[in-house]
Amino acid sequence: MIVRVKAVPRSRRTAAVGVQDGAVRIQIAAAPHKGQSNAALCAYLADVAGVRASAVRLRRGSSGARKLIEIDGDPAAIGARMARLAAGLP
Secondary structure (H helix, E strand, O other): OEEEEEEEOOOOOOEEEEEEOOEEEEEOOOOOOOOHHHHHHHHHHHHHHOOOHHHEEEEEOOOOOEEEEEEOOOHHHHHHHHHHHHOOOO
16 A cells, blocks of 8 residues: 655654645654654554554655655554554544
């Protein structure tokens, strides 16, 4: 499954805060230095999707705010969890 993300680094905490232009807006606590924010984003999405960290990869946008993230696993289950994330539900 591919997830479009609008990443906002250097935030107080890592959390999804809504949808912006068709992408899930996620605030990331890590700084964008040497890939730290990308790693934190992938770890956060793995936790939310209920998959292991190695199942989440950055497909596009390593240095920009708009990213495409690929998540391996059951598309129905991951889709349901991502929909709850985008809606701001726990």
